[in-house]
Amino acid sequence: MPEPLPFNPAEVADRLLAWYAESGRDLPWRRTCDPYHVWLSEIMLQQTTVAAVIPYYQRFLASFPDIESLAAAPVEAVIELWAGLGYYRRARNLHAAAVRLVEDFGGVFPATMEEVLSLPGIGRSTAGAILSIAFEKSAPILDGNVRRILCRLFALRQPARSSAAEKRLWRWAEVLTPVERPGDYAQAIMDLGAGVCLPRQPACQACPLAGLCQALRLGLERELPVTSRRKPVPLRRQVALALRRDGALLLRRRPLTGMLPGLWEFPNCEPLSGESAEQAARRLLTELGGKGEVAAVGEVRHVYSHFRLRLSLFVAEACPDRRIAEGEASVWAPAASPEYPLHGAHRKALALLKDWTPAGDSGTMASL
DNA sequence: AATGCGGGGGA
């Protein structure tokens, strides 16, 4: 028994499509319906804002203009282009999916829900976005923006992430997705969430759905969606060492498996119990075969999904008469070499180092 | 400092 709706569902699509024609954004991936472009943009946009994605999207397509070139590339080259965007599993899934597209689908992006869903990194919502935008198939999406809009439109008082709520939300998303112009509808509802139906300050006076919105009618638009409190994330401390030699810095490469795969960073460690940050930095220096003093540069704060990081950066000169191991995972690099992409926290550390002037010395680091 | 977001994979 379908639950009764508080309004005619066709009304929602009509209003949204009219609004989108006036107020929709002009974005690079909207100038095409190439499924590869749509897919790439949807993956990049997961957990990431439009402004951050645009330069990455353009650089990515310049390097990998089609599925074949992406599939043929080594996964490290893909990670390199992703460096700084975060959630690197997305890049690995993207590459793995491209390989499968070439192997199993002749390099042609499939157009059925079952096939699209079978690709790594694509779940129900992303599949719906690709099918509607690239193939004009009426497939629902339920990303964060749409979830917030539907919670308000239907005045859903259940916790929005509960499985009961998810079922109802998907059902509503299906009912509202039109048969005509599902691609424009998908873009329209995502735009509405990004620009009007905002999490804290919904701009209801500018909303084409205001006349239908049950939360607004009940004065609940700022209370919904109902979210559960997030548990506090732990703080971790680490120490990193910028070891200099002839204007170059020692960088190490992380393994290709696990966290931040294949990205570069300064040698680093966690202080042992009872050890100060400076003692840990000296220990790092010794382990690397250097000697002499370390100087404190400063502290970087970085937030990850599940912990906060406080990174203390030290700098030291490499001793010229000692050989410091250089190998595949360890290199002397001029600062900011694009071929040695640093992950986020260590990008911040490098920025700190560039701005830093050692006491009693002027401008040495400016050459970095 | 708190909040919000997508999806896969394993327990």
Added chain:
DNA sequence: TCCCCAGCATT
């Protein structure tokens, strides 16, 4: 069905 995951913009 839950938990976990090496970001970042916004407020």
